[in-house]
Amino acid sequence: MTTHRAGVGRARRRRRWPAVVVTGVLVAGAAGWAVVYGPLAGEEAPRSADPGAVRTARAFLSSWEAGDLAAAARLTDSPAKAEETLRSFTAGLEIAKPVLTPGAARRVDGAAGAGARVPYRARMPVAELGTWSYGSELAVARTDAGWRVRWELPLIHPELNAEQRFKLVEEESAELAAVDRDGKAISAAEHPSLVSVLGLGGGKRRGEVQVVDRITGETRATAVRFGPDPGEGGGPLRTTIDARTQAAAEKALARHLDGRNAGLVAVRIDSGEVVAVANGPAGGFNRAFQGTYAPGSTWKVVTSAALLAKGAVTPESRVDCPKYLTVGKQFHNVETSEIPGASFRQDFIHSCNTAFVALRGRLANDEMTVFAKEHFGIGPEWKTGVGSVDAEVPVPASETEKAAALFGQGRLRTNPLAMASVTATAVSGTFHQPLLVKGTEQPAVATKPLPSGVVKQLRSLMRDTVTDGSAKVLAGVPGEVGAKTGTAEVTEDGNNNGWLVAYDDEIAVACVVEGAESGSGSAGPVLRDLLAERAGGGGAG
Structure with a gap:
């Protein structure tokens, strides 16, 4: 149902890059x-x-x-x-x-x-x-x-003062050799999305924002680095990519985007390893890892986990789904639909916003922030081996913002990387920090497993969303596939961002499509084709 939306940095040795383009900097x-x-x-x-x-x-x-x-x-x-x-x-x-x-x-x-x-x-x-x-x-x-x-x-920035300023130093990267999870070479020609993600094919811009002396121009520090580095000792970049899943993801995006921007990430449920990352347009901005989006109703997976773990609801609890509910502002559902006398299960599988808004009093103001950090690893910095933007779950500043956050709006910020990880955690019970480049030194992220009963309930709810709810677009995919749809408004009168998260027996995947009508209508066909191709040709390693 409609919601209200309100560089690659490898963990390896670094070398100083020669300046090819230098642009000056003091906003x-x-x-x-x-x-x-x-x-x-x-x-x-x-x-x-x-x-x-x-x-x-x-x-x-x-x-x-x-x-x-x-x-x-x-x-x-x-x-x-x-x-x-x-x-x-x-x-x-x-x-x-x-x-x-x-x-x-x-x-x-x-x-x-x-x-x-x-x-x-x-x-x-x-x-x-x-x-x-x-x-x-x-x-x-x-x-x-x-x-x-x-x-x-x-x-403006802690390192900006009367003696220091910033400048951007850029260059083009040399061609980068990379291999998939099985040690087989992967190329830009075969996997065009990996050009922006990994720098395959060479010619990709990389650089750094430097802190320099205002008078002499001497570099004093590096504020941030972007872009690919060569492998250790000139060797190939060792990735966790599954070539077949990567190819299927890129093919599915190309078939269904119709020129729209999109991002997709698939991770192994048992390890968090990234087996596919694709963007639309292929080779363009890495929305999958670096985008910042309200997650829409896909976030109800996390909200439901918090409510179920606390015992605030059960799938059979009655939670009405009215057309409208006002908490500082009026919230509504797609086409102002309603489900009188609905169970929480019906609210979830049909993605009822107003039912989730009605449950806001059963969670403390900071409870979602704490729960997302403790169980889903959201809050601490992630290191995947390439540049990524971490998800944010701020403590809401008002009851209105809290109500919106429960169904994935307000100030929540995620991307397909974060939501693929959320889905993997929800259906396994254990958070595994996502990884794309093997050998990356990852900071420890302390989390707690979800209760096994909650995991069982979440899997059942997501499976029912496919068989009887808003994700029926996946109903024909073989095996036990579960999902959650999401539609996030970009502006009051503009187009939406369409979301879908899903899982099969091995992977969890998340896709966002900009300028969409709905998650099921835009991201749905993409994931249907991806999961169907996987089901027809074996698993991801």
């Missing part, structure tokens, strides 16, 4: 920037932080994110200097559509009275190289003109 405020995927809102502030200070910090970040740099600057205590610096910060870095997410504010007492400090997380897409993610903090103080952000260079 390119492109006037065309748009707020990405819904309204910006921070985590709920502690009571000791003045609400006015928190609102000012959020408004500053929202204006900066939207590209209205003059409005952002007016919220500081030094508007002229702030606007000049915001416009020059990323000049030459080719950054567009930043995503700035505030965290929980804290009260700060000073000589001028109580103020606040508000941390935030920045995601800066750098051209087609990847996403530069970092954290910083705003200080807010009361002035004669009211609450204002105290202007200081480190609020």
Whole structure:
């Protein structure tokens, strides 16, 4: 049912790259920037932080994110200097559509009275190289003109100061040799999506954002690196790709996209190894690993796991599915459908948004954030062997945001990599950090297994979604296939993003298609063809 959407960095030795293209750097405020995927809102502030200070910090970040740099600057205590610096910060870095997410504010007492400090997380897409993610903090103080952000260079980035600036150094990579999970060579000609993911075929841009001395230009540090490295000792890059599944994924995307953007990831349920990663267009931006999307109703897999594990519902519990439910705003279902007297099982398999909104009081405000981290590994950094953007499950700042988050909206941010992992965890009970490049040193992510009874219930719900619910598009695929659909609104009047997550006996897979009508109608045919081809030709290794 309709929901309300509000570089490759290998864990190996690094070498310094020669500069082929150097662009200078002190923040390119492109006037065309748009707020990405819904309204910006921070985590709920502690009571000791003045609400006015928190609102000012959020408004500053929202204006900066939207590209209205003059409005952002007016919220500081030094508007002229702030606007000049915001416009020059990323000049030459080719950054567009930043995503700035505030965290929980804290009260700060000073000589001028109580103020606040508000941390935030920045995601800066750098051209087609990847996403530069970092954290910083705003200080807010009361002035004669009211609450204002105290202007200081480190609020933009911790390493930006009067002595340092940033610059982007780029080059084209040499051709990269790579092998699949069985040690067989894989090529750009056979697997065009792996050009952007791994750098196959050579000629792929790579580079780094450097911290340099403002006067001498001397490099002092590297803020972020993008792009492929050669294998150790010049050897081939050893991947976990299953060539047959990869080929089937690329073929299915090419057959059904009709020019739309898309991303797909398939992982082994028993290990988290990535057996396929494909994008539309093939060789374009790696949406599968680096996209940031609201997951829509596919997130109900996680919400259901939390509710079932807590005993807040059972599949047989009655949870009505009305046409509308208002929690600060009006939530509804596809075509304002309803299921009077519905069971939770019916709510899940037919993807009823209003039923999930009605259950918001059975979970604490931070419960989804904690549950997603403890059981699904979402929160800590993942290392797959290539550049990826981690999913985010912020603590909701209001009842409205909490209601939206339960069915995959609000400020939730995921991508096909994260949702393939979520699906694998849900149907196995155990989180395995996804891996694409063998030998990658992965940080430890401490998680707890899901209760076995919850896993059994989730598998049953997802199987019923295929046989009797919104994922009937997969009903003809042989074997025990389970799934969950999702449709996320990009804007109130625009097209949706269509999602589908699914599993068979070996893999879990997630697909998102932009500019779609629904998950079942857009991502459904892609996964149907992929899973059917796998069922007809054996498993992934």
